[in-house]
Amino acid sequence: MESGIIFLLIVVVIGGFAFAKYLRDKYLAQRVKEMYDSKHTAYDAILQQYIPYYRNLDAVQKERFLKRALIFKATKHFEFVEMQEEEHMSLLISAAAVQLTFGLKHFLMEHFHKIYVMKRAYHFGLMNVPFQGHVSEDGIYLSWNNFLNSFANYTDGDNVGLHEMAHALAYVNFPEHEHDGEDEVFQYRWYKTFTKIGHNVFDRMQAGEMTMLGSYAATNYQEFWAVCVENFFERPTAFKIQLPELYDAICKLLNQDMLKPGIFLEAVIDDYSQY
Numbered sequence: 001m002e003s004g005i006i007f008l009l010i011v012v013v014i015g016g017f018a019f020a021k022y023l024r025d026k027y028l029a030q031r032v033k034e035m036y037d038s039k040h041t042a043y044d045a046i047l048q049q050y051i052p053y054y055r056n057l058d059a060v061q062k063e064r065f066l067k068r069a070l071i072f073k074a075t076k077h078f079e080f081v082e083m084q085e086e087e088h089m090s091l092l093i094s095a096a097a098v099q100l101t102f103g104l105k106h107f108l109m110e111h112f113h114k115i116y117v118m119k120r121a122y123h124f125g126l127m128n129v130p131f132q133g134h135v136s137e138d139g140i141y142l143s144w145n146n147f148l149n150s151f152a153n154y155t156d157g158d159n160v161g162l163h164e165m166a167h168a169l170a171y172v173n174f175p176e177h178e179h180d181g182e183d184e185v186f187q188y189r190w191y192k193t194f195t196k197i198g199h200n201v202f203d204r205m206q207a208g209e210m211t212m213l214g215s216y217a218a219t220n221y222q223e224f225w226a227v228c229v230e231n232f233f234e235r236p237t238a239f240k241i242q243l244p245e246l247y248d249a250i251c252k253l254l255n256q257d258m259l260k261p262g263i264f265l266e267a268v269i270d271d272y273s274q275y
């Protein structure tokens, strides 16, 4: 009898969670659809203006990109610290995340609910050097002026938006952070290809070898990864010439190749019919 009641309780609780998730998803789909219907022309123009990666996509991929950016934006809480929010800001920050994960199935980085935006570089903790951005347990932090400059100067291998999103993507995918991991394909590829080749280059850089990635990449392995991402997107030709194995490993990892027409190694199928 008692076990019957416990069973019933479990069913009710699981059912409650499932129903809450159903309502949440439905509400999200509704919000994204409304945003898309009322704003997609304006948002397309903003992405076109600011995001070089978006400019190079074909019409079908632009549509997919915009929908992913809207979903990402709708699922995050953006907090503007001592600065006035403007509409394009959260869209562009979402676009940086979507660009990095555009070849992956999972792109929401669900561990992170909050994105903090500061006007300019800021002090954090006991560090003397001002930060352009960082990622911690409670959120992704970005300085807006540096974020904008990064996309305006898109050939120097320096992009704080892509850099911090790279940290966030690593954060949500690795068990050392005590999360289950968001994208199994990403994890598999990371261990299979990137770890071996990446560590080889990183170890050589720590021993003093100079590469096009610059000395900051030798700070630690997480910084190495984030700097690789910046250079992968902004200087793919030089990257492939100087560090071809590492470049190819990142292509496989992200399922994107900046030097390949159509970009993707394998097709990514999204179903956005509800939006």
Ligand SMILES: [Zn+2]
Pocket: 163, 167, 222, 223, 226
């Ligand atoms: Zn970093």
